[in-house]
Amino acid sequence: MSKTAVIYWSGTGNTEAMAKAVAEGAGARLFTVSEISAGEAAGYDRLALGCPAMGAEVLEEGEFEPFFTALEGRLSGKKLALFGSYGWGDGQWMRDWYERAEGAGADLCGDEGLILNETPDAAGLEACKALGAELAAG
Ligand SMILES: Cc1cc2nc3c(=O)[nH]c(=O)nc-3n(C[C@H](O)[C@H](O)[C@H](O)COP(=O)(O)O)c2cc1C
Numbered sequence: 304m305s306k307t308a309v310i311y312w313s314g315t316g317n318t319e320a321m322a323k324a325v326a327e328g329a330g331a332r333l334f335t336v337s338e339i340s341a342g343e344a345a346g347y348d349r350l351a352l353g354c355p356a357m358g359a360e361v362l363e364e365g366e367f368e369p370f371f372t373a374l375e376g377r378l379s380g381k382k383l384a385l386f387g388s389y390g391w392g393d394g395q396w397m398r399d400w401y402e403r404a405e406g407a408g409a410d411l412c413g414d415e416g417l418i419l420n421e422t423p424d425a426a427g428l429e430a431c432k433a434l435g436a437e438l439a440a441g
Pocket residue numbers: 312313314315316317318319355356357358359360361388389390391392393394420421422
């Protein structure tokens with residue numbers, strides 16, 4: 304059976320709520336980014352990664368960006384789902400992140416990452432569960 308993990312960073316809990324729903328949908332293990340190294344993450348066949356828009360339309364720079372940079376070279380052929388919460392922007396951070404992951408050769412779920420504005424509502428959480436199910440399927 305292939306191994307699946309959901310790994311996220313969240314400052315105020317919005318991306319955390321998304322991560323829990325993705326993990327439920329996938330039947331996957333859930334980690335904050337501080338709980339797992341990039342090397343350990345690379346040992347999973349399927350990954351869902353969650354990070355909100357931070358800075359000026361970038362990934363969180365203290366923990367998540369260094370983690371993703373370290374993982375990026377090991378994503379080739381891995382099934383990957385990206386998700387995160389945002390505030391006032393238009394999702395540019397996710398478009399840039401998705402493009403990076405595609406460039407790294409990951410097999411991405413969907414045509415774009417799943418983004419939700421601020422606190423996820425019930426429909427948003429259902430979308431997160433569906434993303435998890437898609438990641439775990441096949
Ligand atoms: C320091 C900081 C920078 C942010 N930068 C952006 C941004 O560039 N674009 C955006 O849409 N939202 C931005 N936000 C809003 C967050 O993405 C939004 O509140 C999100 O729901 C936070 O998710 P979290 O609860 O998982 O931390 C920023 C928030 C903070 C605190």
